[in-house]
Amino acid sequence: MSCEVSLPEAKKVAIFGGTHGNEMSGVTLVNLWLKNRAEIRRSGVEVQPFITNPRAVEKCTRYIDIDLNRAFTPENLSKREAEDHPYEIKRALEINRIFGPKGSSDAYDVIFDLHNTTSNMGCTLILESSQDHLNLQMVHYIKQAVAPMTCSVLVNEHPFLQYSTSRSVAKHPIGLEVGPQPQGVLRSNIFQSMRLILRHALDFIELFNGGMEFPPCTVDVYQVTERVDYPRDTNGNITAMVHPNLQDCDWEPLNPGDPMFLTFDGRTVEYKGGNTVYPTFINEAAYYEKQQAFVITKRGTLIARQIKVSKM
Ligand SMILES: CC(=O)N[C@@H](CC(=O)O)C(=O)O
Numbered sequence: 001m002s003c004e005v006s007l008p009e010a011k012k013v014a015i016f017g018g019t020h021g022n023e024m025s026g027v028t029l030v031n032l033w034l035k036n037r038a039e040i041r042r043s044g045v046e047v048q049p050f051i052t053n054p055r056a057v058e059k060c061t062r063y064i065d066i067d068l069n070r071a072f073t074p075e076n077l078s079k080r081e082a083e084d085h086p087y088e089i090k091r092a093l094e095i096n097r098i099f100g101p102k103g104s105s106d107a108y109d110v111i112f113d114l115h116n117t118t119s120n121m122g123c124t125l126i127l128e129s130s131q132d133h134l135n136l137q138m139v140h141y142i143k144q145a146v147a148p149m150t151c152s153v154l155v156n157e158h159p160f161l162q163y164s165t166s167r168s169v170a171k172h173p174i175g176l177e178v179g180p181q182p183q184g185v186l187r188s189n190i191f192q193s194m195r196l197i198l199r200h201a202l203d204f205i206e207l208f209n210g211g212m213e214f215p216p217c218t219v220d221v222y223q224v225t226e227r228v229d230y231p232r233d234t235n236g237n238i239t240a241m242v243h244p245n246l247q248d249c250d251w252e253p254l255n256p257g258d259p260m261f262l263t264f265d266g267r268t269v270e271y272k273g274g275n276t277v278y279p280t281f282i283n284e285a286a287y288y289e290k291q292q293a294f295v296i297t298k299r300g301t302l303i304a305r306q307i308k309v310s311k312m
């Protein structure tokens with residue numbers, strides 16, 4: 001029995017920027033590539049740069065009516081395009097028509113969705129499945145290509161904490177989150193890292209389509225297990241901030257008893273969990289409205305099976 005996985009070519013690839021209109025690296029890169037595609041051209045691949053939320057980009061805001069990166073639910077996607085809906089629902093329907101339909105054989109093969117975070121996460125690739133061997137091989141390739149720079153891999157396939165992303169219309173959805181960068185701001189180091197990762201990602205797809213075999217490998221990942229909210233009073237107002245010992249310490253171990261929050265009256269709130277965890281998205285600006293101070297992850301190792309293109 002062979003453990004090799006034969007996969008069809010990844011011919012249709014999209015690069016989404018501006019899923020959140022105030023995350024400037026993706027917005028800027030996609031706008032550059034819309035003007036000149038030379039950098040993202042690869043043989044045997046159709047690469048489509050695309051601004052997902054143009055009205056939010058124009059206003060330099062995360063979204064107009066609702067968060068586009070939560071809008072691709074089966075319920076929303078079954079709505080009728082002609083009707084009057086909140087802007088992002090209309091946009092989700094359009095995107096699903098162009099790049100999907102989600103879950104169908106017509107859907108795009110790979111969608112890269114470019115995001116920035118205000119958290120000190122560095123470069124992070126976000127996967128929605130631990131079984132997607134094309135994506136696992138791709139993140140392994142990228143991690144090796146960018147070394148000694150690090151690129152973390154966040155896997156969110158938690159049944160309650162997973163959300164319906166723009167990229168989820170693709171067969172192989174992959175998020176790229178680079179920080180720290182304030183909303184509405186461009187930082188050259190963040191921009192360059194994002195650009196570099198995208199180049200390697202496209203190289204990988206070109207090599208894969210060209211027949212290169214990728215041997216089995218392992219990928220170290222962080223798996224989402226929990227969301228942590230800020231301490232709040234009975235009116236729902238926050239009563240504490242991320243503790244200075246935790247601020248900017250994304251991906252670093254948080255042990256039972258470690259400081260987590262500092263209340264406005266100077267008290268320290270400690271982490272009470274039973275074992276060491278790895279917080280990330282610490283103090284992300286966009287997550288105050290989602291009642292989320294940070295995300296808790298556990299470390300794990302995934303196995304990527306050997307893959308090879310199956311040409312029909
Ligand atoms: C800061 C931010 O926007 N993060 C993204 C993460 C993702 O793309 O999965 C989001 O919440 O949609």
Ligand SMILES: [Zn+2]
Nearest residue numbers: 020023115116
């Ligand atoms: Zn974002």
